[in-house]
Every structure is written in structure tokens, then in C-alpha cells.
Amino acid sequence: MDPVRNPYAPGAGQRPPELAGRDTELSAFDVVLERIARGRPERSLVLTGLRGVGKTVLLNQLRSAAINRGWGTGKIEARPDQSLRRPLSAALHMALRELRHPDQESTDAVLGTLKAFAQRQAEGPSGAPAKVRDRWQPGIDVPAATGRADSGDMEIDLVELLSDVAGLAADVGKGVALFIDEMQDVQPDDVSAICAACHELSQQGSPLIVVGAGLPHLPAVLSASKSYSERLFRYLRIDRLDRAAADRALLAPAEREDVEFDTEALDQLYAAADGYPYFVQAYGKVTWDVAAASPITAADVAMAAPAAEAELAVGFFGSRYDRATPAEREYMHAMAELGGPTGAAVGTSDVAVALGRKPASLSPARDSLIKKGLVYSAERGQIAFTVPHFGRYLLSHATD
Numbered sequence: 001m002d003p004v005r006n007p008y009a010p011g012a013g014q015r016p017p018e019l020a021g022r023d024t025e026l027s028a029f030d031v032v033l034e035r036i037a038r039g040r041p042e043r044s045l046v047l048t049g050l051r052g053v054g055k056t057v058l059l060n061q062l063r064s065a066a067i068n069r070g071w072g073t074g075k076i077e078a079r080p081d082q083s084l085r086r087p088l089s090a091a092l093h094m095a096l097r098e099l100r101h102p103d104q105e106s107t108d109a110v111l112g113t114l115k116a117f118a119q120r121q122a123e124g125p126s127g128a129p130a131k132v133r134d135r136w137q138p139g140i141d142v143p144a145a146t147g148r149a150d151s152g153d154m155e156i157d158l159v160e161l162l163s164d165v166a167g168l169a170a171d172v173g174k175g176v177a178l179f180i181d182e183m184q185d186v187q188p189d190d191v192s193a194i195c196a197a198c199h200e201l202s203q204q205g206s207p208l209i210v211v212g213a214g215l216p217h218l219p220a221v222l223s224a225s226k227s228y229s230e231r232l233f234r235y236l237r238i239d240r241l242d243r244a245a246a247d248r249a250l251l252a253p254a255e256r257e258d259v260e261f262d263t264e265a266l267d268q269l270y271a272a273a274d275g276y277p278y279f280v281q282a283y284g285k286v287t288w289d290v291a292a293a294s295p296i297t298a299a300d301v302a303m304a305a306p307a308a309e310a311e312l313a314v315g316f317f318g319s320r321y322d323r324a325t326p327a328e329r330e331y332m333h334a335m336a337e338l339g340g341p342t343g344a345a346v347g348t349s350d351v352a353v354a355l356g357r358k359p360a361s362l363s364p365a366r367d368s369l370i371k372k373g374l375v376y377s378a379e380r381g382q383i384a385f386t387v388p389h390f391g392r393y394l395l396s397h398a399t400d
């Protein structure tokens with residue numbers, strides 16, 4: 001069928017033509033926004049799940065919901081080894097602009113604090129203050145204030161800055177929502193500063209919420225940082241779509257183009273995609289292009305499958321596999337052999353036995369795979385792939 005009209009959108013963070021199966025999360029978020037706007041205590045939200053289940057697009061959708069209520073919002077994508085100070089400054093700058101507080105003087109005062117916070121960048125490696133020429137100039141026109149949010153201690157500075165930003169939002173009867181994607185990659189000092197700030201602001205009844213998204217071990221990262229994080233955040237596990245939702249993800253966009261699917265075609269697509277949103281989009285896209293006419297049949301799906309798999313092998317699996325060193329690949333192959341095609345979590349000691357090595361000698365490979373976001377520690381002594389079907393991919397494709 002006409003590839004120009006193909007509605008499906010496989011790709012990281014690509015907005016799906018139909019956001020299927022996330023009504024529970026969306027309405028939970030509406031309640032959170034409403035409660036915070038009324039000054040009620042609420043926990044911040046954290047979405048967790050494997051790669052490709054739709055955390056980023058859901059986070060973006062939640063952001064739209066906040067914007068639609070007139071909230072100020074900002075979004076960050078955390079990266080390993082990067083301080084949050086600059087990205088946070090930019091995100092909060094955006095939130096302030098969205099709030100459109102009518103009084104310029106109050107806004108400028110907070111902008112001055114924000115600028116001071118932004119410029120108090122990183123101390124050098126030895127703890128020496130950054131050189132003047134390293135100073136970053138955020139695009140803020142007001143002069144930097146002094147004495148607030150500029151101590152250099154992230155925890156203190158963040159509490160002060162966020163209180164001021166939330167104060168402006170409270171003035172106009174709105175709130176501020178800060179979205180943090182790939183939150184497992186936030187550096188330990190910054191994680192603990194964020195937890196502390198959320199804790200402090202929720203005690204003050206300030207209308208500010210942090211919404212995080214990350215890999216399944218994110219709750220463990222947060223609780224390792226602050227033991228009270230379990231009470232601070234509400235964790236929502238984002239998972240595969242059930243059959244009804246997966247069908248809707250395919251059918252609703254097709255219907256808008258006057259295209260239908262046979263039931264057998266949907267059966268086969270569900271078997272192939274296993275309910276993982278990324279795969280649903282990938283198979284949907286290729287099947288559409290292969291099909292000659294509506295309704296799309298099981299034969300179309302069978303014909304499309306090898307091309308869809310080949311695309312996933314390059315774009316979804318291969319791009320990640322390529323990031324691993326030979327030692328890390330060896331480690332992952334052992335995991336795949338042990339976990340089988342379902343990609344079950346395996347014991348780290350079993351990996352060591354399978355490779356005929358001492359567990360300690362494998363720690364560097366494992367830690368670096370965790371840092372690269374390819375595997376995560378499901379629980380103590382256990383390790384699993386962050387990418388669904390990765391074990392299956394390794395067993396059938398990669399050989400080096």
C-alpha cells in the first residue's frame with residue numbers, strides 16, 4: 001500500500017500514531033496534577049521499563065497534559081558522566097517561559113537566581129572553581145543574582161532554585177513539572193539532590209513535581225541514594241501491550257486511512273511483536289508497505305516478517321550490540337545461552353561458570369554493560385538484558 005500514507009512510526013521517542021494501552025497512566029497523572037494544583041500532597045512519578053516499551057513517548061504525553069493545564073514544564077535527558085546543572089537550567093528556563101507570570105519583576109528575580117545556578121558550574125577536577133572562560137552563558141538577559149542557589153552544593157542550590165520557581169507557579173495558581181528521561185544515568189550527587197529537593201518541596205506543599213523515566217533498576221538507583229525515595233516516588237511499570245492494546249495500536253491508525261486487518265494477520269503480528277510497542281510499530285510499518293490492498297492478510301505479514309526482522313536487527317539490536325567491546329559481547333553471549341530465547345534474568349555466578357572465569361574478573365565487563373544501558377541488575381546477583389528479545393537476537397544473529 002501507499003508508503004506515503006504509512007502511519008506507523010518505529011523509532012526511539014517517535015510519537016506513535018495511536019498511544020495505545022496507557023489510559024491508566026494518563027488518568028493517574030491527571031489526578032496528580034489536579035491534587036498538586038489544589039495543594040494536596042502527592043508523590044512524584046517514575047516510569048520504569050525495558051527499552052522500546054514507550055517510556056519516552058509516554059513522558060512526552062504527560063508533559064503535554066501538564067502544558068494543557070497551563071503548567072510550566074521542562075525536560076531533560078540524562079547522560080552518564082554529565083552534570084545536571086546545565087540541562088536543568090535550560091529546562092527550568094523553559095518552564096518559566098511557559099508559566100508566563102504576569103509580573104516581570106518577580107519573573108526576573110527568579111531568572112537571576114536561575115542564571116546564578118547555571119553559572120555556578122562545575123568545579124574543576126581538583127575541586128578548584130571553574131575558570132572564568134569555562135563559564136557557560138545561559139541565554140538569560142537579566143543579571144545573575146547572588147546568595148541564592150549559587151553555593152556550588154547541588155542539593156542546597158536545587159532546593160532554593162526549585163522553591164523559587166515553584167513559588168512563581170503558585171502565584172499564578174499553576175505548577176511546575178520537570179521531566180527526566182533516562183533517569184538511571186543521572187550522577188549519584190545529582191540523584192540525591194533531586195530526591196532531597198522533591199522531599200523538601202513536597203513538605204512545603206510547593207506545586208512542583210518531578211516525573212522520571214528509566215530502566216527497570218531505576219528504583220534501586222533512587223533508593224541507594226536516599227532511603228526515603230520509596231515514599232517520594234510512585235513507580236509505574238511500563239510494559240508490553242496486551243493483545244487488545246496492541247491491536248488498537250495497529251488498527252486505529254489504519255482505520256483513519258481506510259485500511260483493515262484480517263484477524264489472522266493480527267494474530268501473527270501479535271506473535272511476532274510480542275506486545276512490545278517498538279516491535280508493533282516496526283512490523284506494522286513493513287507489513288503496510290508489503291501489502292497490496294486492504295484488508296491486510298496473514299500472507300502479507302509472513303512476507304513482511306524477514307524485512308522487519310532485518311530492520312530491527314540493524315536499527316534496534318545491532319546499534320546497541322555495536323557499542324559493546326569484545327569482552328562485553330562475550331559476556332552477553334553467555335547471558336543469552338543461559339537465559340534462552342525468553343531472555344530470562346540469569347545469575348552472575350552462572351555467567352562466570354559458563355565462561356570458566358572468576359566472578360570478580362568479569363565485574364568490569366558487567367559494570368560497563370550496565371553503564372552502557374545494555375543490561376541491568378534485576379536483583380542482587382542477577383543480570384538481565386534491558387532490550388527485549390536481545391537474547392534471542394544474540395542466539396540467532398551475532399557471531400563475533
Ligand SMILES: Nc1ncnc2c1ncn2[C@@H]1O[C@H](COP(=O)(O)OP(=O)(O)O)[C@@H](O)[C@H]1O
Pocket residue numbers: 009010011012013014015016017018019020021022049050051052053054055056057058249277278279280281
Ligand atoms: N502506547 C504505545 N502504543 C503504540 N506505540 C507505542 C506506544 N508507546 C510507544 N510506542 C512506539 O514504540 C517505540 C518506542 O517508544 P519509546 O518511547 O522510544 O520507548 P522507550 O523510551 O521505552 O525506549 C516508538 O516507535 C513509539 O512510537
Ligand SMILES: [Mg+2]
Pocket residue numbers: 012013055056057181
Ligand atoms: Mg526512551
